Amino acid sequence: MTFDRSIKIAPSILSADFANFGAEIRAIEAQGADWVHVDVMDGHFVPNLTFGPPAVKAFRPHVKTFMDVHLMISPVDQYIEAYAEAGADMITAHVEAGPHIHRTLQAIRAQGVKAGVVLNPGTPAEAVADVLDLCDMVLIMTVNPGFGGQKFIHSGVEKTRKIRAMIGDRPIHIQIDGGVTPETAPLVVAAGADVLVAGSAVFKGGSVDNPGGYGENIRAIREAAETARG
Ligand code: DX5
Numbered sequence: 001m002t003f004d005r006s007i008k009i010a011p012s013i014l015s016a017d018f019a020n021f022g023a024e025i026r027a028i029e030a031q032g033a034d035w036v037h038v039d040v041m042d043g044h045f046v047p048n049l050t051f052g053p054p055a056v057k058a059f060r061p062h063v064k065t066f067m068d069v070h071l072m073i074s075p076v077d078q079y080i081e082a083y084a085e086a087g088a089d090m091i092t093a094h095v096e097a098g099p100h101i102h103r104t105l106q107a108i109r110a111q112g113v114k115a116g117v118v119l120n121p122g123t124p125a126e127a128v129a130d131v132l133d134l135c136d137m138v139l140i141m142t143v144n145p146g147f148g149g150q151k152f153i154h155s156g157v158e159k160t161r162k163i164r165a166m167i168g169d170r171p172i173h174i175q176i177d178g179g180v181t182p183e184t185a186p187l188v189v190a191a192g193a194d195v196l197v198a199g200s201a202v203f204k205g206g207s208v209d210n211p212g213g214y215g216e217n218i219r220a221i222r223e224a225a226e227t228a229r230g
């Protein structure tokens with residue numbers, strides 16, 4: 001994958017039909033998704049439980065685009081190899097998940113996988129300043145992680161602006177996750193984001209039998225975001 005700052009929409013399959021992941025992934029990709037975002041939760045770092053490595057491995061053959069695996073787990077390091085072997089194209093780990101984010105990012109890259117660092121809404125931009133050269137992406141959470149369908153937290157907009165300035169010319173994506181809609185997407189894109197995760201805003205009103213609904217939702221977010229680019 002060559003680096004560029006075009007807008008990329010990454011639907012979160014946390015909002016998909018859990019009995020039908022293969023068909024859901026094929027449907028969102030056919031309807032224009034650029035990446036597929038997989039939310040891994042451990043019931044400890046966040047108050048919810050989702051996908052272990054075997055589940056992620058089962059998703060892999062259905063993903064033709066780019067599988068972005070968001071690890072909301074603590075500790076992280078001992079699971080990196082398993083999620084890499086499951087087929088993640090990128091693994092993102094939270095700066096709050098342990099004392100050694102630098103080591104964690106090195107371990108992700110050592111697996112030959114792209115690496116991302118994640119900040120919760122309560123964590124300041126400066127927390128990633130010293131690890132940017134180990135990252136292919138910074139993920140700025142605009143909800144407290146754990147659940148889909150929450151309200152966008154606006155302090156993420158100013159944080160995006162700060163991190164975009166810190167990144168400068170380096171080939172590092174800025175991803176936004178939580179409460180992204182056609183209303184909030186332009187705010188973060190104007191501040192410098194290029195990858196937009198959206199769960200409920202993509203899956204609402206659609207289904208594998210009515211995939212056109214997903215397409216309408218993806219296009220609405222993309223068009224709103226691109227307008228903000230001018
Ligand atoms: C939250 C997850 C998100 C979530 C986004 O813990 O990291 O990816 O699924 O869902 P929406 O877009 O509904 O806020």
Ligand code: ZN
Nearest residue numbers: 039070177197
């Ligand atoms: Zn996520």
